[in-house]
Amino acid sequence: GRYQLIDHKGKKIKDCSDCSFPHIPENYDAIMAVLRHQME
Incomplete structure (x- = not known):
């Protein structure tokens, strides 16, 4: 959905x-990739 x-x-x-x-x-993998990228 869109926010x-x-x-x-x-x-x-x-x-x-x-x-x-x-x-x-x-x-799950897509969500984890986004979170990892944000933590860099």
């Missing part, structure tokens, strides 16, 4: 509640 930007206390925040991608076991 939406919502207003929360006057700020725009990312709402990922419609996203199921990280909850599908087959996507």
Whole structure:
């Protein structure tokens, strides 16, 4: 799914509640690759 930007206390925040991608076991490697890249 695609995230939406919502207003929360006057700020725009990312709402990922419609996203199921990280909850599908087959996507584990893709999620780990993104997290590893962010930690570099």
